[in-house]
Amino acid sequence: MLSMALATRTDRRPSLTRTLWASTIGKKTVMALTGLIMLGYLVAHMYGNLKIFFGPDSFNDYGHWLRVMGEPLLHEKWGLWIVRVVLVVAVVLHGVCAYQLSRRDLAARPSRYVHKRPRASYATRTMRWGGVILALFIVWHVLDLTTGTVHPGGFQPGRPYQNVVDTFSTWYGNVVYIVAMLALGLHVRHGFWSAAQTLGAGSATRDRLLRTTADLLALVLTAGFIAVPVAVMTGVVS
Amino acid sequence: MRLTLRVWRQPDPDTPGAMVTYGIDGISEDMSFLEMLDTLNEELILKGEEPVAFDHDCREGICGACGVVIDGEAHGPERTTTCQLHMRHFEDGATIDVEPWRAGAFPVVKDLVVDRSAFDRIIGSGGYITVPTGAAPEAHATPVPKPAADLAFEHAECIGCGACVAACPNGSAMLFTSAKVNHLGVLPQGAPERETRVLDMVATMDEEGFGGCTLAGECATACPKGIPLQSISMMNREFLRATVRGR
Known part of the structure; x- marks a missing residue:
């Protein structure tokens, strides 16, 4: 009775973490969760950026508050560092999973079709390189406006308003930022939809809502972020 | 119908394959895609050439044995199996590319047959x-x-x-x-x-x-x-x- 033996087997299975990390669905789950963490951060970041339209005092005060948020429960900058650590872990896990899954995906389709035709949407096809572009952008962005290492025209700690105006007064600052934000919009458009499906939220009745939410998030984030360099270029913020 | 077929020919899993061009005439638009390939194979056999290998069984669209990539689309332009795809969906004089399923997990056995x-x-x-x-x-x-x-x-x-x-x-x-x-x-x-x-x-x-x-x-x-x-x-x-x- 081999079949009954199969039904009653009691062999041990690997742990939850191991099952997840060893499987393609598990790695995609990690990507979905870390992606949603980063997406949540981006919404807050974009919202905070818009304070620049209320003048230098409002924006600089907000910048200072980021350092003291959570007080008195948290010590100065602790809240900031917690956010930073969570984000670094999220970015690294997201990137490692993307790299491992991409290698696997490319190996699973070793030879191409002779007859080529356009496949999938632009946002879907650009996820991998778009992700690499975003990673490079983050490095530049941190060196420019957090550490000031590559900041044009003298970085002034504690005066973010002036630093932002300086960056967007250079042509390359505008180009790099705007291109990266367009890439972000495409990445979020497919990423949010894909994350929802990976986490099992997809269904015939819900898919339309999920797609609309993905489009809306992509649009609002891109427009909200790009508003700042456009405002500096047009002199609305100076 | 007169057609030009470009078919993937590969003698065995270890020999690299290539697209080979065949002209074929007298195809009825009521033929299925597999019947069109049968016609091609009859001509090849009469000429003493190796016929094109492809998988097929029920030819009723219910068994899942057949399947080739036609002009870059799995099972071709219609939403059906290759055996239920009819030649009326192609233009007279068309050039049609026929390739096997491509995937690392589906190695080519011969021509259009994959494992x-x-x-x-x-x-x-x-x-x-x-x-x-x-x-x-x-x-x-x-x-x-x-x-x-x-x-x-x-x-x-x-x-x-x-x-x-x-x-x-x-x-x-x-x-x-x-x-x-x-x-x-x-x-x-x-x-x-x-x-x-x-x-x-x-x-x-x-x-x-x-x-x-x-x-x-x-x-x-x-x-x-x-x-x-x-x-x-x-x-x-x-x-x-x-x-x-x-x-």
Whole structure:
């Protein structure tokens, strides 16, 4: 009775973490969760950026508050560092999973079709390189406006308003930022939809809502972020 | 109809293949795509050449044996199997490219024939329910809610042809595996093995070298049986549920 033996087997299975990390669905789950963490951060970041339209005092005060948020429960900058650590872990896990899954995906389709035709949407096809572009952008962005290492025209700690105006007064600052934000919009458009499906939220009745939410998030984030360099270029913020 | 065919010819798995051009005349628009290939093969045999090898069986669109990529699309321009695709969907004088399924897990055996036994191993790892064989049970003994029966039937329509894998840019078998997991998972008969089934079938799917899902949606577009893309999300839900429950 081999079949009954199969039904009653009691062999041990690997742990939850191991099952997840060893499987393609598990790695995609990690990507979905870390992606949603980063997406949540981006919404807050974009919202905070818009304070620049209320003048230098409002924006600089907000910048200072980021350092003291959570007080008195948290010590100065602790809240900031917690956010930073969570984000670094999220970015690294997201990137490692993307790299491992991409290698696997490319190996699973070793030879191409002779007859080529356009496949999938632009946002879907650009996820991998778009992700690499975003990673490079983050490095530049941190060196420019957090550490000031590559900041044009003298970085002034504690005066973010002036630093932002300086960056967007250079042509390359505008180009790099705007291109990266367009890439972000495409990445979020497919990423949010894909994350929802990976986490099992997809269904015939819900898919339309999920797609609309993905489009809306992509649009609002891109427009909200790009508003700042456009405002500096047009002199609305100076 | 007069057609120009460019067909992938490959004598064996280890010899590199290439597209070979054939002219063919006198094709009726009422012929199926496979009957058109039969006509080509008759001519090749009469000329003393090796006929084009391709898989086929029922030719009724229900067995899943046939399947080639036609002009870059799995099963060609219509949403059906290659055997049920008729030549009336092509222009007279057209040039048609015919290629085998392309995936690392589906190695080419010869010409248009690929080895799809990886699918059998996925099924073997959990695509069944364990019951003692014998007389058929009383049909009313196990009530099945109508929505569950409909959902199970929708997924049971999968014939395992492999078009989803062929169409996927990642050579992923997620749509196939999800059809099987969901088919049995929603039925009371499949409930006792609900967790082990999805964990084992996904593990085998990964071991066989299929790629991961990037939600490109090509699989559901190519599927001749209309297995929806939501099936993948449904299986992801099942997988995560089984992982958390610890089977």
